[in-house]
Amino acid sequence: MKRIPLTATVIVAEAADLADLSGFDSVTLSAVARRLGVQTPSLYSHIRDRAALLDGITALALAELADRVAVAIAGRSGRFALDGFAEAHRAYSLRSPGRWQSLQRRAGATAVESGGARSFVALTEALLRGYDLPQGERVHATRLIGSTINGFLALERIGNFDHSPPAAEVSWRKILDALDSLLQTWSTNANRIPQ
Template identity: 40%
Template sequence: MPRANLSPDTVIHAARDLVDAGGADALSMSALARRLGVRTASLYGHVRDLGALRGAVQALILDELADAVDTAIDARTGPAALEALADAQREYAFARPARWSLIQQPVSPDERTTAAASRMASHLLDVVDAYGISAGQRVHAVRFVSGALAGSLALEAADAFAHRNESTDASWRHTIAALDRALDTWPSELPA
């Protein structure tokens, strides 16, 4: 029987805190049980398994990120919305690197349709749609933007740009400007 002071929310928030303390790879049922001062078996009354726990923590983090993006974008569209979305992700990634790392990891097929993931996808689609990209090209444009931002953030977090004196902030601005130009000139169809 689960302990009275545990709930699914308590368990998920404690798991997120465990990720903050030890990184994305620190998340395990046994480590979480130790953190909460319970036996591992007690957790299974609140979460199905490690995969479900990981998915729930990712959903919690995606909700936090979507809130930050909501605030940043506000009523902006076009290039201003793209910049706000990119900057909000960058700020979150550097303020919460372990959380950012966890949401970069694959999720189970069931977790891809969570409300949190849908909120983030909606932001990306709204940004892309403001550029008038055709319905058949939307998914490719969203993947392009997501990949460029995530790749740039991963390289910066790994200090891959540290060997040069030029500002990574300036490089970030160039990345956003290049994304804007690419989206503005996105072809309606690409050859197969």
């Protein structure tokens, strides 16, 4: 079997696959080296350390999620775009759990400044333009949307909604209804909130 030449891209992709298989916390340089069939020191020519490897996974996940969000919100605005945005997150968290975990951490500068991060910010801005929010309020709306979606998905992932009816899907729809309603009336509500 021909071995793929080592590059940072190959190493990060293998680490992301390991994260999906075994959990984000299982990702170490030695574990990735074993999967690639090389000695751990071989990786240091391409990846500085574990922190850089984890940031690489985060940057990859941001790019992948941005691609999915772009497709989900294309040609949509308002509630339809919000639904696409949220559903893209939910599908990604279920399909790529380790990559999703990489987005639930304080990322380093490499990940924060990556092309995927810039694309994701631009897509979030596009979503908010459909709600006609004042420019100064968009950061707050972004934080609300991110907190709500990520919080729900984190609880869903660990099974917190499995113990009582109704199904999590019912709550998910109600949460998106509430977010949409709040975003539609944000300008009016923003005037009542002390700065």
